[in-house]
Amino acid sequence: MKRAERLHALSEMLRRSGSRGCSAERLAHDFDVSVRTVKRDLEALERSGAPVWSRPGPGGGYGLAAGSSLPPVSLSASQAVALMAAVSAARDAPYSDSAAAGVQKILDVLDPRTRARADELAGRVWVSAPPSGSRAIRSAVEEAMAEQRVVRIRYTSQGGTTTDRDVEPVLFASRNGQWHLVGWCRTREAIRWFAVSRIQRANVTSTPCTGHTVDEVGEPPSHARAVHGQPD
Known part of the structure; x- marks a missing residue:
């Protein structure tokens, strides 16, 4: 289990434990990690703004304040700004509007200190992105791809010929800095x-x-990959 997933699962376990709490030993056993790792994870949750409480002594443990709400993943200021920069620099990418909305949701649930640091750092990152095309056209081809329905397009070729086509969308591909519907x-x-x-x-x-x-469509170029792949 990746650390981000473990932090989320850890917060949910603490929430379910209610006022009883959980001992560090019990948490370590359930997540198959060391007690030291659990305590580091608890410290990370607390730094992210989670209302973690601890009770020392026999029968003590850790828990979350009643009624608390946590985001599923805790991001650092630099991680949040990385997402903001990526979305801002790719306004013509497929589903960029949805990506921007998703990033805003993440920003809205950051703890105040991290959000303030992210806002300050974001002011130090400038992006010059080309104007995006028609939002109506992008929305139509995005919907057709997601729903796997035929999209009727009017298309002007590089040579200037305009035709009407019915297209069954297979994939989006970025080639030489330009997005294509394939x-x-x-x-x-x-x-x-x-x-x-x-x-x-x-x-x-x-x-x-x-x-x-x-x-x-064939094999992608050696330098291309699907977006769900992990960075090299």
Whole structure:
């Protein structure tokens, strides 16, 4: 179990224990770690603003103040600013609006001291991001991808030819700094790459996709990977 997951599970166990609390030995046994590690985790929870209480002596232990509420993951100021910078620098990325909303939720539950440090540090990070394209178009292709429904687009090619296409979305890909909708084009009956910036109009239809997969697109370049992969 990763430490962030353990901290969340630890806070939930303390919450469930109520006024009885839990001993450090019991917590160490349940999480299969040392007592020393548990105490470090408890200190980390307390630094994050969690209302951890301790009761020394026989029958004592640790617990959380009644009625307390904790975020699922505790972030440092630098981690929070890293998320803010990543979202600000990628305004044209798929689901960037959802990402911005998610980051705001995280900021809203930071303890006041960490939030103040994050706000101060954020003022020292400048981002020059290119203007994002039409929000309506991005929302349509994002919805089509998430719901796996055919999207009808009006597309202007690099050569200036404009056509209407029905596309079954397969994946989003960033190539040479530009985002593409990659999908099965029903007009050409083949996988095609569409630069999102050249989509003039997009409407999600009620037609479900027929099951084209990422494998049909081929192998990604050696320097590319899916976003759920861990950084090298």
